[in-house]
Amino acid sequence: GAGVSQSPRYKVAKRGRDVALRCDSISGHVTLYWYRQTLGQGSEVLTYSQSDAQRDKSGRPSGRFSAERPERSVSTLKIQRTEQGDSAVYLCASSSQDGGANVLTFGAGSRLTVL
Amino acid sequence: AQRVTQPEKLLSVFKGAPVELKCNYSYSGSPELFWYVQYSRQRLQLLLRHISRESIKGFTADLNKGETSFHLKKPFAQEEDSAMYYCALNINTDKLIFGTGTRLQVFP
Numbered sequence: 086g087a088g089v090s091q092s093p094r095y096k097v098a099k100r101g102r103d104v105a106l107r108c109d110s111i112s113g114h115v116t117l118y119w120y121r122q123t124l125g126q127g128s129e130v131l132t133y134s135q136s137d138a139q140r141d142k143s144g145r146p147s148g149r150f151s152a153e154r155p156e157r158s159v160s161t162l163k164i165q166r167t168e169q170g171d172s173a174v175y176l177c178a179s180s181s182q183d184g185g186a187n188v189l190t191f192g193a194g195s196r197l198t199v200l
Numbered sequence: 201a202q203r204v205t206q207p208e209k210l211l212s213v214f215k216g217a218p219v220e221l222k223c224n225y226s227y228s229g230s231p232e233l234f235w236y237v238q239y240s241r242q243r244l245q246l247l248l249r250h251i252s253r254e255s256i257k258g259f260t261a262d263l264n265k266g267e268t269s270f271h272l273k274k275p276f277a278q279e280e281d282s283a284m285y286y287c288a289l290n291i292n293t294d295k296l297i298f299g300t301g302t303r304l305q306v307f308p
Contacts (some may be wrong), residue, residue, distance in 0.1 A: 122300070188294060190245075191244040191245065194243075
């Protein structure tokens with residue numbers, strides 16, 4: 086497709102369960118990112134980067150978050166043992182190097198609610 | 201440590217008033233800075249980047265290395281400018297870090 090798509094758009098999970106969120110990025114974009122928007126805390130955007138590798142190379146210190154890249158243009162964000170504080174909108178973005186600048190194209194987001 | 205600071209969570213102005221959304225950064229290298237915008241029920245999208253020195257939708261932003269700032273300005277705000285605005289810093293051409301965002305509300 087022409088843009089970045091994410092699935093599911095909405096996910097409800099019981100606390101303690103594992104969750105996987107999928108991102109299909111733009112063909113040819115090398116770098117994929119996952120960000121988190123937590124509206125209840127002043128619209129915090131959390132960075133989470135991933136380079137052209139099977140595994141993420143940076144992320145949240147808790148270790149419950151990981152990203153895998155089964156295909157070049159597909160990324161899966163996995164959240165283990167979800168907590169209520171994980172409720173947020175998770176945004177995927179892919180990067181094109183446009184004139185040397187790192188410009189991101191974002192997906193519509195996946196809204197996760199942890200009960 | 202690299203950091204982007206947007207001190208205002210909310211900025212409310214009336215239509216036609218000037219707008220300045222503040223952004224300060226902390227980075228020891230040569231900074232690449234961006235402003236991203238998210239309108240209601242839309243995706244986060246690039247508004248402008250400092251290397252282009254462009255004006256988009258009437259918005260401009262000048263990089264001030266002395267003050268380590270990249271404030272976003274518009275002389276006359278419009279109602280359709282109401283949105284969340286995020287300042288972002290590119291480090292190592294590999295990762296963008298964002299500020300916490302400022303919600304701009306433009307009243308009629």
